Amino acid sequence: MAEILHVGERLQLRKADLSDLDYIMKLEYEPENLKFIVPFDRDFHTKLIGEGKAAMDIIVEERETGNSVGYLMINGLTTEAKEIEWTHVIIEKKGVGYGHEAMKLLKAWSFDDLKFHRAWMDCKDYNARALHLYESEGMVREGLIRETIITNGVYENLVILGILDREYQARKKQGLELPAK
Numbered sequence: 001m002a003e004i005l006h007v008g009e010r011l012q013l014r015k016a017d018l019s020d021l022d023y024i025m026k027l028e029y030e031p032e033n034l035k036f037i038v039p040f041d042r043d044f045h046t047k048l049i050g051e052g053k054a055a056m057d058i059i060v061e062e063r064e065t066g067n068s069v070g071y072l073m074i075n076g077l078t079t080e081a082k083e084i085e086w087t088h089v090i091i092e093k094k095g096v097g098y099g100h101e102a103m104k105l106l107k108a109w110s111f112d113d114l115k116f117h118r119a120w121m122d123c124k125d126y127n128a129r130a131l132h133l134y135e136s137e138g139m140v141r142e143g144l145i146r147e148t149i150i151t152n153g154v155y156e157n158l159v160i161l162g163i164l165d166r167e168y169q170a171r172k173k174q175g176l177e178l179p180a181k
Contacts, residue, residue, distance in 0.1 A: 005058065006109040008178060011069065011101050013109060016049055016057035020068070024057060027071050027090045036127045037088055038149060040073075054078040060091065060102045069093045070102055082117040084110050089121070089130070103137040104178045111168045112180070120162035131159060138163050138171050 003015040016024065021042060028039040040048075049057055054077050060070035073088035086106060091099045110116045123130050125144065135141070139161035147155035171177045 006105045006113060007063065008101050008105045008108075010063060011060055011098060011105060012063050013058050013060060013072070013102075013105050016045075016059045016071070018046065018049055020057070020059050020071075021045055021049070023059070023068050024071050027092060028088070033090050035151070036124055036130065037090065038151075048073075055087070060098070060105075069098050072102070072106060077114075082115065084114070084116045084119045086119060086121040099133045100137065103133065107137070107163070107168055108178050111165050115165075117165050118162060120160065122158040122160050125157040125159050131161075134161050138167060138176070140167070 002017070005013040005015060007013075024045055025042055027033055028037065045057060048055055055073065055075040056077060058072040058074060059068050060072065061068050070091035070093070071088065072086065072090075075085040075087050076083055089099075089102070089106075091102060107119065110119050120142070121134065121139070122145070123134065125131075140163065141159055142162045143160045145158045145160065148158050149156050168177065172180075
């Protein structure tokens with residue numbers, strides 16, 4: 001039985017299982033997504049799904065149909081500092097608001113359910129669409145790591161973004177987040 005992590009209006013987050021591996025690999029290696037992420041191989045995800053404690057693969061799916069519409073990878077689930085890293089945020093269905101709802105679900109799960117203090121992520125500095133999404137969802141640019149990864153022989157910069165629990169709670173009071181369950 002699928003472990004549902006958090007439910008929204010149209011979408012829900014559930015813990016990935018081994019039957020999701022093909023979908024995860026498809027999303028990671030799709031050319032439009034691949035230019036913006038550092039992918040992991042099938043063995044990595046198999047181990048993560050089967051044995052992971054500090055990290056987790058999550059499927060974003062439509063509530064009504066159960067169809068998968070995205071994939072998230074989370075790290076830092078066992079940190080003493082209560083700091084969670086959102087490693088991959090890949091939404092397959094673009095332009096219908098699923099990215100915003102998935103981010104709201106991820107924040108609610110991270111802060112309301114798991115009681116984390118801080119969430120953070122990195123994003124390639126030229127991924128304007130993702131940066132717009134993250135910042136519109138309350139993530140704050142905390143820094144830039146210059147020329148830190150190599151993609152196709154080219155050094156690339158990563159923008160570091162974060163949100164604190166109190167910033168998330170302030171957004172909830174303003175009606176910018178999902179209502180409490």
